[in-house]
Amino acid sequence: MRREAYRLRLREVMARHLQLDDLPERLDDRQRLSEDLGVDSIMLMQLIVWIELEMKLDVPEHEVDARAYVTIGALLDFMLTLQETREEEVRGA
DSSP: OHHHHHHHHHHHHHHHHTOOTTOOSSOOTTOBTTTTTOOOHHHHHHHHHHHHHHSOEEOOGGGOOGGGOOBHHHHHHHHHHOEEOOHHHHHTO
16 A cells, blocks of 8 residues: 555656656556656656655665666665654754
8 A cells, every 4th residue: 555655646746846748647667767757867866855855755865876766666665665754854853
């Protein structure tokens, strides 16, 4: 269930912030970010930041490697390993 919720939110974030022309209605695990969806390396780094901000997931800097997120499935797998950001961290306390 959590994976499907992340899939829906990921699509919303991609549509809102990456301005992709041909983003499908539903993201599939096998879709390649670059070849199928048109996400370049800079867009991917922006997407990681938006995932952290909008989905309130803590993305450790040492785990950010654009080469690891080739497909939607790989990105969702990564997201499932992340911890939610604590409120104190969000407020800067």
